[in-house]
Amino acid sequence: MIPPLPDSPSLSSEALLPRLLRVAQHLSEQRDVPRLLEALLDEALYLCQAHTGWVWLYADSAQPPGLRCLCRQGSSGPLQEDAALFRPVADGDGPVQRCFAQGSPLVVQVSDAALAEADRPLLAALAPNAGGLRLWPLRNHEGAVIGVLQLAYSRKMPGTLTRLGEHSDLIFQSLLTYAGIALSNLSQVQDLKELLDAFIKVLAQAIDAKSPHTSAHCQRVPVITEMLAQAVCDDGETFADFSLDEDGWYELHVAAWLHDCGKLATPDSVLDKSTKLHTLHDRIEEVSSRFASLRARVEFDYERACLENPSAEPEYRRTLEAGIQAITDDLTFLERINRGGEAMAEADQQRVRDIAARQWTDAWGRVRPLLTEDEVENLCIARGTLTPRERQIINGHMDVTLDMLESLPFPAKLRQVPEYAGGHHEKMDGSGFPRGLTREQMSIPARIMAIADVFEALTSRERPYKMPLRLSEALGIMQRMRNNQHLDPDLYRLFILSGVWRQYGQQFLDPQQLDVDDASAFL
Template sequence: AANKLDEPFIWNRPDELGLLGSSFEFTRKELENRTIQINRMTLIQKIHIEKLTRIATALSSESHMPTLLELILDGAKELTSSDGGTLYLKSSDGKSLNFHVVKTSSLDIAMGGTHGNITWPSLPLYLEDGSPNKEMVAALSAITGEVINIHDVYEADGFNFEGTKRFDAANNFRSKSMLVIPLRNHEDEIIGVLQLINKLDENKNVLVFDEEDKNTSLSLASQAAMAITNRILIKGLEDLLMAFIESIAKAIDAKSPYTGGHVRKVAEIATELAKAISDDNKKFPHVKFSDEELKQIHIAGLMHDIGKISTPVHIVDKATKLETIFDRIEYVILKCELFRLMHPELSDKVDSDIEFLKTINKGGEFMSDALIDRLKDIASQKIVIAGVEQNLLTDNEVYNLSIKKGTLTKEDRDAIIGHAALSLNMLETLPFPKKLARIPEIAGNHHEQPSGRGYPRGLNAEELSLESRIMAIADIFEALTASDRPYKDGKKLSECFKILEFMAKDNEIDAELLKFYYESGLYKDYARTNLKEYQIDEVEKLNI
């Protein structure tokens, strides 16, 4: 028998052929519709991914916490087409949720974030008896880590929405759909909650949040929690660094009762001067310091004398020429009294010599050659102690009392000068973050001069940054006006600027900076809060 498969197929029923054609047409249209739907969904997914990527990039680069939190809520609202939303963060003790950002676009409401603090009370996570607060939807999400999707808050059972309803009544608003997403960090801890209100379509109709909204929001919440945690960790490290710096500054000031507060005052003067320069559009139009750069200057001010930790206290506190652990003038007077006993006929001369020695010991006036000659005559007089004849004054006592100006010997000054080099060395060993990397240079160069005659490295004008010059003026001005030094009283403002003017003319400090400090009147603000009444007087116009 012939194979029937080889015979031609003849369709004898036209109605079946028409039915098959209709079926093919239906299938074709269905495939076209499905293709359109798939393409549309793919496009939506692509748009969501692009938005999510853009938002994630913005979150990773934002370092300002209020701005970061606002970006998170704005991003969540954009991804889900939400009209409103709230971002909560857990309190430091983990017992409540604090409002950080609240926004409702249709009401033009924006609170928290970059719009100032929110004063609303926190949401307790636990009731007075210690049980979980399951009535507050945000609290429940924070406690359980669950995503909560509510179709209509007015019809939802088991939750207390009295606060939401009061808000609605006060603002002629209707909260309906709600999506609550926990913010979970890399350690699987809930650090906050993202709450979205009223998903809207193109015609502003309220829709229910769908599974896509949930998944997209969870993805954003994960990245948001990571960004927030990183910012908190960085802030914690910055706070630790500042606490360390403050403790070092206090240790430097506490080392001597006479220089207490010096580093803090220098930091204050330098920072205020830098701010004024940054705000100026005439003398320094091209100089603009960011907040981070001003912070760097402030920290440099706090650290500029860190090397004084190694300077002996008896040098830092040397109020008189003969002071070491104690003021040796009393011992010298005892020797003078011994000389009087040996030579009673010279009693009047001894009185005169004692007054002379007490006067020159203070270091308040310049020691001329004539005064030094008189000192040597007194020193050469003979006394007998324990049967041994010796000079009235030892070589060391004569050396110290012969100091021509002030109370410090060359060796004392070398020790004081050495603190600048040590400050620089100590600061250069610290691993400051990039934004604070210039602290060693700014702090370590405060004794350098534009003339090149400063220390510790003898840098010239071209090698000195503006910040270093600012620090130099701040340090000198504070030292001149300080009224708690053991070797001098605080100078009047007029005297200070006269000295600073001479220093500027000798190219020891920046003349333009000094002139700006004077003309800006910043010194008057400082004087009102830090100087004694007798120090505040009129300052003549600088001639530089």
């Protein structure tokens, strides 16, 4: 606030210039539109000796375009928009519309003026005793009118702005021009910020839409990230020295939304590989047709044997039933492991190889192995549905993410976005990717995002190779990851103690996943 001066009719030339310079500095220091307008209004009320006032801002995106009224509720307090006072610029000829349309100051003696119908409730609410009004247009750097400053007088309205002395109108209009440019700059910064936010979210939605199996992942990771970041900021012990200001929160917000942007370059055939045998389609159907051929062969052998030796039919039937059961068991086994999982036992992998050694005869009479080498390789995938080569391809999305983000000319307040977003697959022992960073080489926000990414992936309903894990299963896996130095131990402990897991679960998980009330066993 500019310090108040004595209530004198005018300011001396020695006092006026320093005050105007302080006003200009104060206006330039404001970082959001409401505070800038409050500073402008307070100074205008003093310099113009007015009783009260409010500000109108042009909203060209409104339907219809019009002027939003920002006013105080009572004699003090912050400026707030009153939606009931919105004025369409093309409808009505009240003082504010005339000042905006003409782009010139306006003086109105309320007692002499025929007020428009819309002005009566306005004055009744904001200045019931107003005897006069002064209005000034606010212009941006291009000279376009972007708003109106309106002051009200409950006493006799002075003919000139005596506190500004000689050339008062010129001085005050210059002050308003400076304020208008500052307002325009802030508005443009806010517009660009909103555009960036919208673009980031559209990009994240495009990534989620690219694969139904990661749907909403890019939207949920920011939620967990910000929940855990707030818990870190609130922690007065381990993370007592960590805090985020407004810019820091926005930087983390942007990084969280962009953390998987590199998946745009990941082939759909890998990203959408919902089963081990999936390529353009799930090849388990081809395997099933071979088993159908085996079954038909067993049945044919049974019928031929019965024709040759009818008396042995009971024995042949037992052989038939055993053969069909073995075929059914093997096919059921392959269908089960084809869906993937968190781990595959070595015995199951050997069973796949044993099944592959069996033979079947195709339609051309050629004898072939029951499973091809490629099918054996895919069905023996130990975790998930991706082969090592495919996992390398999908892990490459982090290299693409870093390449994309590091190529962008982020301003100083967003310079850490690539580091935050590019570190969520790193591990505390340096065994992660893409750069093999250790805990000491990673920032706290990057380590926060690593926990958020893992927790969302484990509890997600859309992952192709597993059912959504219950909280007890997800927290158990994360506990082991902490023990193996994959997750930051201090952040993991805070994740449990602060109840971020519960808060997120209540908002986003299915009821059947919420099987933990006390997570102390997972510390």
